[in-house]
Amino acid sequence: MMDFIKKLKYLYLILLSIIITSCVEVPQGYYYETKKYDGTVIIDTLAAKNYKNIVEKTVDSTNSDGSISHFYFEDGILLTKYSTNGDNFVGDFIRYHKNGKIKYQEHYNDKGRLDGEVFSYDEDGKVLRKEIFKDSTRIEGKCFDSKGREISFFEMQQEPNVDLDDLIKNIVYPEKIRRKNGEEKIILRCLIGADGKVIMIKYDRGHSKEIVNNSIKSILKVKFIPGYFEGKPETMWVNIPISFRLR
Numbered sequence: 001m002m003d004f005i006k007k008l009k010y011l012y013l014i015l016l017s018i019i020i021t022s023c024v025e026v027p028q029g030y031y032y033e034t035k036k037y038d039g040t041v042i043i044d045t046l047a048a049k050n051y052k053n054i055v056e057k058t059v060d061s062t063n064s065d066g067s068i069s070h071f072y073f074e075d076g077i078l079l080t081k082y083s084t085n086g087d088n089f090v091g092d093f094i095r096y097h098k099n100g101k102i103k104y105q106e107h108y109n110d111k112g113r114l115d116g117e118v119f120s121y122d123e124d125g126k127v128l129r130k131e132i133f134k135d136s137t138r139i140e141g142k143c144f145d146s147k148g149r150e151i152s153f154f155e156m157q158q159e160p161n162v163d164l165d166d167l168i169k170n171i172v173y174p175e176k177i178r179r180k181n182g183e184e185k186i187i188l189r190c191l192i193g194a195d196g197k198v199i200m201i202k203y204d205r206g207h208s209k210e211i212v213n214n215s216i217k218s219i220l221k222v223k224f225i226p227g228y229f230e231g232k233p234e235t236m237w238v239n240i241p242i243s244f245r246l247r
Contacts, residue, residue: 036204037189037202037203037204038204038205039202039203039204039205039212040200040201040202040203041200041201041202041203041216042199042200043197043198043199043200043201043220044193044197044198044199044200047193047197047199047235048191048199048200051191051199051200051235067083067084068081068082068083069081069082069083069084077096077098077099077100078096078100079095079096080093080094080095080096081093081094082094085110085112087112088108088111088112089108089112090108090109090110090112091107091108092105092106092107093105093106093107093108097121097123098123099123101121101123101124101125102119102121102125103120103121104118104119104120104121104156105118105119105120106118106119106133109135111135113135113136114133114135114136115133115134115135115136116132116133117130117131117132117133118130118131118132118133118156119131120156120230122146122230126144126146126148127144127148128143128144128230129141129142129143129144129156129230130142130144131156141153154231156229156230157227157228157229157230158227158228159227159236159238160190160192160196160224160225160226160227160236160238161224161225162222162223162224162225162240163222163223166222166223167218167219167222167240170217170218170221170222171214171215171218171242172214172217172218173214173244174208174210174211174214174244176210183243183244183245184207184208184211184243184244185241185242185243185244186203186204186207186211186212186215186241186242186244187203187204187239187240187241187242188201188202188203188215188216188219188239188240188241188242189201189202189203189237189238189239190202190219190224190237190238190239190240191235191236191237192224192226192227192235192236192237192238193226193235194226194233194234194235195226195233196223196224196225196226196233197224198219198220198224199235201216201219203215203216211244215242218242219240
């Protein structure tokens with residue numbers, strides 16, 4: 001009789017494992033911020049060191065209108081400056097080339113919406129694009145080559161990208177978490193090199209070790225399309241949220 005009961009229990013567990021399936025999701029338009037990243041995995045030591053040397057010093061100041069942030073190159077040359085009012089950019093957002101000349105400049109209204117003219121420049125100060133926005137809607141956009149001739153319009157910046165289906169199929173839902181009917185969502189902040197390789201991954205330590213390890217392993221198995229600025233590949237950060245749940 002006991003053997004028969006054990007067999008029934010075993011059969012029940014098999015049927016249950018078939019009915020319950022895990023679902024791993026990486027949403028489209030997957031880039032967005034999170035509260036903090038206090039865990040770091042360095043994949044490419046040399047590339048990470050070189051990137052760190054680019055942004056060495058950050059200076060923030062706060063007043064009644066919000067905060068002003070300045071980021072500097074290692075040698076003290078200003079890299080980026082912008083102002084915020086709560087969670088929104090306000091006023092001018094300016095980024096600089098290593099030689100100190102402006103790389104691009106845009107303006108945000110008091111609601112944090114892109115408003116007014118947007119310019120980008122090469123290292124010699126020549127205009128590469130001019131755009132006009134009204135309440136974050138592009139009204140006009142023109143691109144130029146190094147000789148000032150107008151060329152076909154394209155987006156100034158394209159963030160790193162990855163085949164989401166390829167990423168999802170490489171993610172393993174940890175059995176330990178699944179048995180507990182656990183559901184977790186983790187955001188991996190990935191630094192992607194101009195060659196499409198992962199340089200560094202940051203994450204929030206509040207997640208289980210199994211979720212962190214499985215998510216990072218899946219990221220390292222896929223090939224990224226690097227980010228582009230003015231048509232040239234560039235090292236960029238991208239945030240990828242991954243949801244583990246049962247269905």
